[in-house]
Amino acid sequence: MGKYAQLVVGPAGVGKSTYCRRMFDHLRDRKRRPHIVNLDPAVPGDLPYESSIDVRSLVTVEDMMQEYGLGPNGALMMCLQYLMENIAWFEEELNDFPDDYLIIDCPGQIELFTTVPFVKGFVEMLVRNGYHVCTIALVDASYIADIPRFLSGTFVCLASMVKLETAHINVLSKCDLLPGGTSNQDLEKILQPDGEYLSRELDRGMAVRRLSKTDRFARLNAAIGKIIEEYSLVRYVPLNFEEEESVEDLLEQIDMTLQFGEDEEGGREIPDDVDPEEDDEK
Numbered sequence: 001m002g003k004y005a006q007l008v009v010g011p012a013g014v015g016k017s018t019y020c021r022r023m024f025d026h027l028r029d030r031k032r033r034p035h036i037v038n039l040d041p042a043v044p045g046d047l048p049y050e051s052s053i054d055v056r057s058l059v060t061v062e063d064m065m066q067e068y069g070l071g072p073n074g075a076l077m078m079c080l081q082y083l084m085e086n087i088a089w090f091e092e093e094l095n096d097f098p099d100d101y102l103i104i105d106c107p108g109q110i111e112l113f114t115t116v117p118f119v120k121g122f123v124e125m126l127v128r129n130g131y132h133v134c135t136i137a138l139v140d141a142s143y144i145a146d147i148p149r150f151l152s153g154t155f156v157c158l159a160s161m162v163k164l165e166t167a168h169i170n171v172l173s174k175c176d177l178l179p180g181g182t183s184n185q186d187l188e189k190i191l192q193p194d195g196e197y198l199s200r201e202l203d204r205g206m207a208v209r210r211l212s213k214t215d216r217f218a219r220l221n222a223a224i225g226k227i228i229e230e231y232s233l234v235r236y237v238p239l240n241f242e243e244e245e246s247v248e249d250l251l252e253q254i255d256m257t258l259q260f261g262e263d264e265e266g267g268r269e270i271p272d273d274v275d276p277e278e279d280d281e282k
Ligand SMILES: Nc1nc2c(ncn2[C@@H]2O[C@H](COP(=O)(O)OP(=O)(O)OP(=O)(O)O)[C@@H](O)[C@H]2O)c(=O)[nH]1
Pocket: 010, 011, 012, 013, 014, 015, 016, 017, 018, 019, 107, 108, 173, 174, 175, 176, 177, 241
């Protein structure tokens, strides 16, 4: 049987938890058996979805802050280290879902991919347990009005691509909030980043310095644009939850990336006469 996991990452507030909930509903509608995993020990109160595994049952940021007198960021790192030391707990929880589809809601801190090897270790555990893993890296569509901000989101995607080495899809989230006047041409420059456009916008953001072509910042901006474009490092799939077709297009790409259904005959969708709710209770 195939096991599949979407690992949902991205900066704070980009829409990760909303994505998990909406993708869960969409997969359910497609008669699949998704489960949401909350991997963020810092969430206060209720989650915006029903989780099948919640890391807060093992440890919370509040516990660590109280026990070690740490601030919230240090406590988060400590929690994740604790989870890795007790990964058997997670593997045991996974046993309840032997052949299902996980949607994993990650914390938003970039340090998870850069300074601590937590997410990488977590992905290795999933692979060891037979999961096909696809990282879904979200960048907020509102960033495109501010190119330096968009590029910082792009570099977060790049960091997770390089560090995690899983199959990977970058998603431009919250496209329903794009201003009405956004043309396809404007959007295209972002979805398949146009290096010249990016470096020009970076120069413009620094106009106060009156950049000449030889200025070292102008050369740096040109180099950044060129690297992103020439190496085709980062491309985005637009996502608008208000449009069914947009969610379906993304799911198709995820299915292809995860090679969904190729491990067993006929894929893994639930037959029409089975109610997924009832089926889960068995
Ligand atoms: N219009 C619109 N709003 C969205 C969408 N996705 C998320 N939001 C809103 O953006 C805010 C943040 O969304 P979350 O899903 O909590 O973001 P997150 O990445 O999980 O945030 P953290 O867990 O704090 O890092 C909430 O107010 C959501 O309602 C979307 O597709 N469209």
